[in-house]
Amino acid sequence: MTQEDLTILDPKMTAHGVNVFYGEKQAINNVSIDVGTDLVTAFIGPSGCGKSTFLRSLNRMNDTVAGAKVTGEIKLDGEDIYAPSMDVVQLRARVGMVFQKPNPFPKSIYDNVAYGPRIHGLAPQKADLDGIVEKALTRAGLWDEVKDRLQESGTALSGGQQQRLCIARAIAVDPEVVLMDEPCSALDPIATAKIEELIHELRGKFAIVIVTHNMQQAARVSQRTAFFHLGTLVEYGKTTDIFTNPRQERTKDYITGRYG
């Protein structure tokens, strides 16, 4: 694989020679990738190709899976996130995550967003917390819809609103990177469009990595696209290049719908 045209000047995260094992099974094989600070990076590929697994190793969520092991090097701002000195709690505050299915806590909308700031002690005063919650909800495009019912349960919102609530929850701790694991796969087209719009607006504020099995979505929201297949990174490049002029036969087959 060649990467010469990849000019990411200030990578936020760099991965080099990463392997992920689940027990005996190797899910990710020698993947190297740079994630740009001001870019949206999309991971695409057929089901089971390892794109979600790789995403979860970027904030060490794989630590919670029994038998999972990561080798190789992943750095955040030049700092090895798998080094013993790295505090995983700090790491996850800096690298937030939004999941495939909206997973608001069974708490009020306000408490959902305030959860992260509270556990990290970001808001000493109630007024500060109110400000953080409002800002996060505004950024997630949800403020106008929920500002009059912040004390209602987060689980009572619609699916799309729940997912935006989860995004608000993730950005409330002011992370540097936001990982999104197929954030629209459980949503209808209108809710999906809203999330995509939101990703556009968040670009530049956070480095965003999105896993999607929807190639149109990758083309719409991202500037860089990585194509995974069978646990390896087949091709990584500018989104326009990947979709209009793929260099690898497998990439071309996938984006033209030959398999996947």
Place this chain on the structure above:
Amino acid sequence: MTFNAAALLLLIAGLALIGWLAGRARSAMLAGAAGKKLHSRPQYHGWYVALWLFAPAALFLGLWSAVSPGLITNEVLASEAAKDLPAFGFERGAILSDARNVALGNQDKVRIPAAAPLVTPYSDASHKYGWIGIAAMLALALAGGLYAYTRIQPDFRARSRVENIVMLLLLLASLVAILTTFGIVLSLLFESIRFFQLVSPAELLFGTNWAPTSGAPQPDTFGGIPLFWGTVLIGAIIAMIVAIPIGMMSAVYLTQYANPRVRRWVKPCLEILAGVPTVVYGYFAALTVAPALRNFAVAIGIPNASTESALAAGIVMGVMIIPFVSSMADDSINAVPQAMRDGSLALGATPNETIRQVLIPAALPGVMGGILLAVSRAIGETMIVVMAAGLSANMTANPFASVTTVTAQIVKLLTGDQEFDSAKTLAAFALGLVLFVVTLLLNIVALRIVKKYREAYE
């Protein structure tokens, strides 16, 4: 000839076997003769005949065993020799049972002279009803068997019929349990009504003085409040103070921290606690925990410390229900979706914060349901309180003092000599009814909570 149910059951089982063989053979033969394929395999035809032969006869046998003693007694009472019997009471019962024992050959000769003239009518009547029963049963068996046998045809749907009959039998089996419970409840209810004719319900439910055997100078009083208080103090307060935190913490450890190897060992060990007979807990409470607590209480100068204390019974009862609380909490925590946990961890929460702020609140309804079920078990628990809590009906908040519970008083009221028409004995039924109603309500509420909570995550 007397009516021996076991032998008769064997007899119709033998007939059913013959019916099975005959039905199977006939179906095969008919199919062969007509050159047609059987709808059901031959053994289903066999089972069809056997079931028709056995089931009605067996049901009749059960019914007749229950009814015939009454019929026999009626016949004896109607006879000339029964005219001199005392009208009612123990004497009459004793004479009748004496005569019955001689008539059935259980004893050689009458012990009460008045029973002697009744022996012959008794044995006549039991012969008569014995034969009637046997004849009717055999007739039923043969009629059933023949009916089924004549219906066998190659295209007869014996398999579906057999399935239906089996389903009916299973339904009957499940009805037995329900009807028995229903009968018990009814008997509780009737005896309680008799009690409430003697003592007003208000006195039992709101009276504060429990002295059912105070003797002649003072009238008996049946104020249940001290018992209810003792039950609540032991079962719902002390036992829960022990069981809830320990059960919850062990559930959290087992679900969130323990590696699978530890879990594989610790969980069964915890469940073994639930299998220890309550009487063992009882003497552990009475002989080990209670004296230790009393010495401790005396040492720190608490008044009224007794060797039978609410605290001893409550603590041991709490230990007894730890596995119960723990396994309910375990289930509820496991039912919280992994996504919830991931969501919290991904925000940089520690496992501890995740458990306290997300998992336990999310699991709380289920845990509450489990706790209510545990309370309903604790207040119905008898052995531990009988042995360790004492029998004096005190209204005290001092856990080192002796208190008594509803169950312990029921045991006290129903053991030893008793008459079944005194308020003292009937009070046991009324207390039982109160206990039953309370635990029933607790169970209903708990199961509703648990069910509602399960639905929320599906």
